[in-house]
Amino acid sequence: MTSDVYVHVRREDGATDLVTRPKAVIEYEGALWIAKFQRRDDTYDQCGAEHATMRLTSRCGIDAAETRVLAVGPRKVVLVKRFDRDAAPYHPTCHYMSGLTALGLDETSDSGSYPDLAMFLLRHGARHVSDRHELFRRMVFNVLCGNRDDHLKNHAFLRCGDGWRLSQAFDVVPQPDMDPQQAIGVGRSGSYPTTGNCLTRVEDFDLSPDEARDIVATLAIRMRSWRADFVADGVDDATVERLARAFSKDLD
Ligand SMILES: Nc1ncnc2c1ncn2[C@@H]1O[C@H](COP(=O)(O)OP(=O)(O)OP(=O)(O)O)[C@@H](O)[C@H]1O
Numbered sequence: 001m002t003s004d005v006y007v008h009v010r011r012e013d014g015a016t017d018l019v020t021r022p023k024a025v026i027e028y029e030g031a032l033w034i035a036k037f038q039r040r041d042d043t044y045d046q047c048g049a050e051h052a053t054m055r056l057t058s059r060c061g062i063d064a065a066e067t068r069v070l071a072v073g074p075r076k077v078v079l080v081k082r083f084d085r086d087a088a089p090y091h092p093t094c095h096y097m098s099g100l101t102a103l104g105l106d107e108t109s110d111s112g113s114y115p116d117l118a119m120f121l122l123r124h125g126a127r128h129v130s131d132r133h134e135l136f137r138r139m140v141f142n143v144l145c146g147n148r149d150d151h152l153k154n155h156a157f158l159r160c161g162d163g164w165r166l167s168q169a170f171d172v173v174p175q176p177d178m179d180p181q182q183a184i185g186v187g188r189s190g191s192y193p194t195t196g197n198c199l200t201r202v203e204d205f206d207l208s209p210d211e212a213r214d215i216v217a218t219l220a221i222r223m224r225s226w227r228a229d230f231v232a233d234g235v236d237d238a239t240v241e242r243l244a245r246a247f248s249k250d251l252d
């Protein structure tokens with residue numbers, strides 16, 4: 001930990017305290033970062049879990065935003081480096097669009113799926129083949145690590161001139177307390193969170209069945225050591241055990 005960040009939220013009675021999980025954009029190491037603060041009522045190290053998961057995502061060959069964990073007084077904050085801003089003076093690099101907007105849906109909709117996002121890339125993507133492969137990897141990673149909060153606003157596209165590209169991955173965190181189903185569809189059995197279901201619409205991701213199975217097998221091998229990786233990234237044993245409920249039993 002290299003620096004401290006203090007955030008206080010003013011309560012109705014005039015006292016100041018950390019009463020919610022505020023987010024802020026901060027300048028750090030010459031870049032802009034989204035700071036996501038630990039809540040007082042967190043029952044495990046969610047900041048550490050997000051940082052460790054994002055690092056595991058990168059180690060699995062997925063293009064994920066860079067993260068850091070810092071101290072906030074007695075608590076923690078996870079910083080996620082913004083991918084839509086240049087270095088100082090931080091002009092926007094590209095146009096940003098959420099997956100929800102790309103599919104023309106609203107937040108109350110329960111439709112939308114990874115194959116739908118892949119179809120958006122096919123129609124409007126600047127590099128639709130490599131980005132559809134990347135989207136497939138992210139979908140399988142989310143299923144295997146139990147990130148059930150993979151709703152359409154947790155996917156984004158950037159337009160930097162020649163068409164839309166997938167943004168870097170963000171907000172990838174195992175969710176041990178959420179229902180065991182993905183937020184959006186992954187295959188012919190909807191949001192049922194298995195790699196088997198992920199393998200039912202591989203043609204939408206421009207993959208042959210063999211190529212898709214290879215990706216699943218490679219991710220599973222790389223993710224198998226997640227417990228040791230998380231501990232090496234500073235996550236405590238109790239948090240690791242809590243998160244284990246979310247990870248796929250296929251990794252055991
Ligand atoms: N690295 C990044 N660069 C640019 N924008 C980002 C980045 N990370 C997140 N965002 C934007 O900030 C929003 C909130 O971030 P994030 O999804 O991490 O927070 P959250 O509170 O965990 O979200 P959720 O509502 O999914 O629980 C995202 O939906 C996205 O629009």
Ligand SMILES: [Mg+2]
Pocket residue numbers: 153154171
């Ligand atoms: Mg989010």
